[in-house]
Amino acid sequence: MGFNRIKLASVLIGFLFLTTIANAANQNPAPARQVVESFQNELIAVMKIGKSTDFSGRYNRLYDAVTQSHDLPKIARIVVGKEWEKLSESQQNQLVEVFSKLSVASYAHNFKDYAGESFDFDSEEETTRGGVVIHTRLKIPDEKDVKFDYMLKEQGDSWRIINIIANGVSDLALKRSEYTAVLQREGFDALITKINEKIDNYSKL
Amino acid sequence: MNTLRNIMRPYKRQYVLSLMLTSLFVLNSGCATTKVGGQPALSKADPYEHINRKTFVFNDTVDDYVAEPIASAYKAITPQFVQTGVFNFYNNLKNVNVIINDALQAKFKQSAQDTGRFVINSSLGLLGLVDVAKDVGLEQNEEDFDQTLAVWGIPRGPYLVIPLLGPTTVRGIPGAVFDTAANPSSYVGAPVQLLSLLNARANAEGALKFIDEAALDPYVFTRESFLQWRHSLATDGKSAASTDFLDELDELGEFDAENVGLIADQASKGGFGNYIQKFERAAQSFSGAAQSFDETAKTFEDAGNKADKLQGDVRVK
Numbered sequence: 001m002g003f004n005r006i007k008l009a010s011v012l013i014g015f016l017f018l019t020t021i022a023n024a025a026n027q028n029p030a031p032a033r034q035v036v037e038s039f040q041n042e043l044i045a046v047m048k049i050g051k052s053t054d055f056s057g058r059y060n061r062l063y064d065a066v067t068q069s070h071d072l073p074k075i076a077r078i079v080v081g082k083e084w085e086k087l088s089e090s091q092q093n094q095l096v097e098v099f100s101k102l103s104v105a106s107y108a109h110n111f112k113d114y115a116g117e118s119f120d121f122d123s124e125e126e127t128t129r130g131g132v133v134i135h136t137r138l139k140i141p142d143e144k145d146v147k148f149d150y151m152l153k154e155q156g157d158s159w160r161i162i163n164i165i166a167n168g169v170s171d172l173a174l175k176r177s178e179y180t181a182v183l184q185r186e187g188f189d190a191l192i193t194k195i196n197e198k199i200d201n202y203s204k205l
Numbered sequence: 206m207n208t209l210r211n212i213m214r215p216y217k218r219q220y221v222l223s224l225m226l227t228s229l230f231v232l233n234s235g236c237a238t239t240k241v242g243g244q245p246a247l248s249k250a251d252p253y254e255h256i257n258r259k260t261f262v263f264n265d266t267v268d269d270y271v272a273e274p275i276a277s278a279y280k281a282i283t284p285q286f287v288q289t290g291v292f293n294f295y296n297n298l299k300n301v302n303v304i305i306n307d308a309l310q311a312k313f314k315q316s317a318q319d320t321g322r323f324v325i326n327s328s329l330g331l332l333g334l335v336d337v338a339k340d341v342g343l344e345q346n347e348e349d350f351d352q353t354l355a356v357w358g359i360p361r362g363p364y365l366v367i368p369l370l371g372p373t374t375v376r377g378i379p380g381a382v383f384d385t386a387a388n389p390s391s392y393v394g395a396p397v398q399l400l401s402l403l404n405a406r407a408n409a410e411g412a413l414k415f416i417d418e419a420a421l422d423p424y425v426f427t428r429e430s431f432l433q434w435r436h437s438l439a440t441d442g443k444s445a446a447s448t449d450f451l452d453e454l455d456e457l458g459e460f461d462a463e464n465v466g467l468i469a470d471q472a473s474k475g476g477f478g479n480y481i482q483k484f485e486r487a488a489q490s491f492s493g494a495a496q497s498f499d500e501t502a503k504t505f506e507d508a509g510n511k512a513d514k515l516q517g518d519v520r521v522k
Contacts, residue, residue, distance in 0.1 A: 106419065144344060147442065168437020169430050177248065177429045178422045185422075194421045201418060 032132040032152045032159040033124055039069040039161070040119040040136070043111050050112035055203050058108040066107055071153065071160035072100040078162075079175040083183045091188055098195045109202040116141040119148070127151075132159065250432060251364040260366040261424045267369065268406075268413075276406040290334040291404045295390060296345065297326045297333025302387040306348040310356045318343055347438055350387075351380030355439035364428055372431040 042065040046058050053061070066072075076099040077084050077092075087095065122135040132152045137145040151163040151172075163172040182191045251257060280288065300323040307316035322338040322345070330337040339345070354376050355361070362375025373381065385391050390401055420426035 109418070110415075142339075167434070168442050169433045173433065174426065174429045178420065178425045181422050181425045191421070198419070198421065205418065 033121065033134050035069050035152065035159045035161065036134045036136065036150045037119075037121065039065055043107070044114070044118065046108075047111050047114040047117065050114060055108055058112060059104055059203075062107050062111075063104050066104045067100060069161050070103065071155050071162055072096065072103060074153070074155070074160075075099070075103075075162060075172065075175075078172060079179045080183060081176055081180045083180060087188065094192060095188075098192055098199070102195050102199050105199045105202040109205060120145075130154065131162070248364075248428070250361075251428060253363055253365065257364065257366040257428075258424050260368055261427070263368060264366065264371055265423075272406045276403060276410065279403050280407050280410070288404070288407065291400065292408060293326070293330070293336045294333045295401050295404060296336070297323065297330070298390045299388060300326075300345075301389055302350075302384050303346055303348045305387055306350055306353045307346070309350075309353045310348065312348075315346055315348075319346055319348075349380060350383035351377045351435070352439045354380060361432075361435075364432060372427060374432075374435070377435075 042062065046053075046061055050058065073096045076096045079099070080087070080095065084092065118139050120137050120139055122137060125133045125135065127133060130153075134150045134152065136148045136150065138148055139145055147165075147167050149165040150161050151165070152159040153162050154160075163170060165171070179191065182194060248254065283291075300319055304316055304319045304323065307313070307319055322343040325338045325341065325343070326333045326336060329335075336345075351374075359376055365373050365375065365377075367373055370381075390397060416423055416426055416430075
């Protein structure tokens with residue numbers, strides 16, 4: 001008798017669960033916001049296990065999360081500006097490859113401690129030329145919130161992050177200045193060497 | 206996460222010595238202008254890059270051999286609660302300047318909040334050693350005279366790196382002079398100012414480490430993040446330009462040579478239009494003043510209530 005009740009209860013719970021999921025799916029949250037939020041959830045999850053997972057563990061776990069939410073090939077192209085055209089195809093591929101590694105590595109290095117942080121969604125804004133900006137804030141206990149604005153562009157049938165603006169500082173603009181400066185002052189090989197050094201440092205720290 | 210927490214702290218070094226060094230700098234800049242042209246400037250915001258880079262390397266060396274070791278020693282021998290207390294103490298004194306600049310920018314409500322903050326921390330917070338105001342919801346605001354000048358429509362001018370003091374802009378110099386004059390800690394003895402500098406350096410540790418780890422070109426990284434961060438402060442984070450530039454890039458062609466300076470020069474690009482915008486913003490602030498006064502009264506009431514409650518709590522304990 002007791003067993004039957006439990007069975008009945010679990011069927012009911014299962015049914016409730018399914019309908020909740022169906023409802024959530026019906027509400028259909030904006031895809032761009034979904035991309036950002038699932039990425040942020042993954043970041044927080046990795047921060048929580050940061051103490052018990054080494055760099056390569058965090059790197060592997062974040063690899064899909066970063067590459068599937070960011071449009072890394074496009075970001076890599078934008079950060080070298082007009083220099084992109086001057087690169088051979090194999091150089092372009094090489095740049096995209098090391099740039100992607102660096103992006104994942106910097107996340108794996110910088111997001112490894114957890115002290116109660118969480119991301120809050122603020123608002124969503126459409127830009128004049130078909131982009132979307134998702135305004136969020138990182139809440140840190142006992143500290144001022146850090147504003148994180150994600151700029152997304154449609155790529156195929158999904159939205160991808162192109163730029164992140166933290167407290168008014170644009171990551172893309174910063175990288176673009178740096179990468180073009182290194183390319184113009186020291187050339188392509190020096191740029192690749194420097195990026196690889198950074199990846200190497202992140203993996204050791 | 207500490208790294209992330211500290212990203213925004215790199216430029217908070219106190220400009221205590223600036224009065225003295227400004228005169229030195231003015232002499233220097235005279236020479237600098239004549240030397241320009243040796244190397245083509247990559248950024249329109251930074252025509253003196255050639256000499257700025259040299260100063261940057263000099264500052265970096267001084268930091269490595271002098272400031273960093275002393276700051277590390279200070280961190281090692283000073284308990285965390287003392288460090289926090291010292292940080293809070295100087296931060297609280299800085300509020301005198303914040304309040305003045307709130308008013309100069311016609312942010313009367315914020316000025317009232319910051320006055321409340323200063324009063325609460327100077328009394329209940331034991332002369333500012335404890336940041337009580339944060340617990341009653343009065344967050345520290347970042348205002349200074351450079352931002353006031355920006356709101357008034359004064360153009361930023363070229364980026365400069367000053368020996369020992371680090372990044373600033375031409376507009377930042379009168380800004381720093383004013384800020385120094387309006388900070389009470391400037392009028393006490395040299396040991397106090399040294400402690401203030403030491404404390405500022407110790408607090409910048411995380412940010413400097415972050416730059417070291419992340420930057421391919423630390424000079425450019427520092428310049429761009431400094432200029433963007435200052436611009437964002439001056440516009441109170443409301444600059445639409447910084448979120449929208451990508452579309453421009455996309456449409457105008459990312460590879461257009463004319464566009465190289467596009468991003469770095471966002472802040473200064475608008476020219477005359479920008480002025481009008483700024484004046485409009487100032488006018489709006491003034492017309493909002495009456496409303497602000499109402500809100501001000503309420504803020505004081507709220508703060509008063511909270512302070513009463515806090516005092517009650519303290520007594521109960």
